[in-house]
Amino acid sequence: MPKFLGAVLVKPEFSEKVCSKEMKEIGREFVKRYEREHGREPTDVPDGYGYxxxxxxxxxxxxIEIKGFSVEGDADLTPNEWxxxxxxxxxxxxxxxANAAxxxxxxxxNNPADN
Structure with a gap:
């Protein structure tokens, strides 16, 4: 069951091993499945959109902005995402x-810029 949080703490970037393109793709597929299970239809958008x-x-x-990590940890938003x-x-x-693989x-x- 997902945990709903109310804040995002900006931390130094994770190493490539912890936050890699592979982890992001695994996370993306996990989120797309979650969205479909909850009656929504997710569509990928090109890089640079901020989500x-x-x-x-x-x-x-x-x-939706997705962050996929190989461990538990905090996520940060880029200036464009913010x-x-x-x-x-x-x-x-x-x-x-977290623990994507x-x-x-x-x-x-929800609304991470104001929460």
Whole structure:
């Protein structure tokens, strides 16, 4: 069951081993499955948008940034992601997938720029 958090703590970047492209892709697939299980249809967006997915439900659109890690830890937003979080507010979601390759745990933060 995902844990809903209310804040994002910015920490120094993780090493490539902890936060790699492979972990991000594993996290992306995990999040897409989660979104479908909850009645939304996720769509990938190109790099540089400030989020990774647009997920549409019956009455809701989510702009989702995904962080996938091989361990538990804190996530940070890039300046572009932060700007988009400020712009989209309640429609912007940060999904952190910890232990992505072994035993994924999903942490979800709504409106991370203001919470």
């Amino acid at each position: 990774d997915l647009i997920s549409k439900g019956k009455e809701e659109v989510r702009y 700007f988009k979080a400020k712009r989209f507010k309640e429609q912007y979601w940060l999904y952190v997938v 072994t035993s994924p745990t999903l942490y979800i933060v």
